[in-house]
Amino acid sequence: MKYKVIGNTMPAVEVMFDAPGESMYTQSGGMAWMSEGVQMDTNTRGGVLKGVGRMFAGESLFMANYTATQAGATIAFASTVPGEVLPIDVGQTNGLICQKGAFLCAEPGVNLSVTLSKKLSAGFFGGEGFILQEITGSGMVFLEIDGDKVIKDLAPGEVLKVDTGNVVAFDRSVGYEIETVKGLKNIFLGGEGLFLTKLVGPGRVILQTQNFNEFAGRIARLIPSK
Numbered sequence: 001m002k003y004k005v006i007g008n009t010m011p012a013v014e015v016m017f018d019a020p021g022e023s024m025y026t027q028s029g030g031m032a033w034m035s036e037g038v039q040m041d042t043n044t045r046g047g048v049l050k051g052v053g054r055m056f057a058g059e060s061l062f063m064a065n066y067t068a069t070q071a072g073a074t075i076a077f078a079s080t081v082p083g084e085v086l087p088i089d090v091g092q093t094n095g096l097i098c099q100k101g102a103f104l105c106a107e108p109g110v111n112l113s114v115t116l117s118k119k120l121s122a123g124f125f126g127g128e129g130f131i132l133q134e135i136t137g138s139g140m141v142f143l144e145i146d147g148d149k150v151i152k153d154l155a156p157g158e159v160l161k162v163d164t165g166n167v168v169a170f171d172r173s174v175g176y177e178i179e180t181v182k183g184l185k186n187i188f189l190g191g192e193g194l195f196l197t198k199l200v201g202p203g204r205v206i207l208q209t210q211n212f213n214e215f216a217g218r219i220a221r222l223i224p225s226k
């Protein structure tokens with residue numbers, strides 16, 4: 001399998017299969033275009049319970065699997081918002097924890113499952129919900145970045161505090177919890193909300209410069225109600 005990332009503002013990843021039988025999977029509706037020689041199969045990928053779990057993590061109940069029936073067939077998966085597509089070789093990591101909506105597509109050796117935050121406070125107040133996505137296995141996975149990506153390598157014990165919507169993914173070795181913003185003036189006048197995500201090293205953290213949910217909320221406030 002070969003791939004290339006196309007475009008800058010609204011990028012897509014285009015995959016070319018080297019041999020029949022190679023495949024990619026994505027959430028329902030993730031495919032943008034494909035050539036002849038690609039067969040589609042839709043299933044829950046792991047059973048109904050795993051599918052329902054993915055729904056809570058922001059993905060679809062059903063996953064679409066695309067398999068090459070001839071060498072040289074191509075397929076593309078496009079991002080849904082302006083930003084970047086980030087390729088990651090999962091076999092070179094110890095697994096990743098991702099925010100909901102970060103997953104775009106992957107090879108079949110990559111496992112996408114749900115995971116519970118280790119701390120209840122992170123789940124109830126973190127802004128991304130109690131359930132996160134865990135990516136393990138081997139092969140390539142492609143993540144969707146809102147805006148531009150920023151990668152931080154945290155040393156053991158190093159702390160990074162982030163607006164939750166700007167977190168894309170982090171190594172499983174990174175601690176994750178929620179910290180309350182200190183000071184009444186900061187809470188009510190600071191414009192950053194009541195909570196921040198606290199990430200503690202060691203490990204790699206992937207951030208995004210745009211919080212699309214916040215951006216969408218600003219647009220929604222400008223839409224006339226009548």
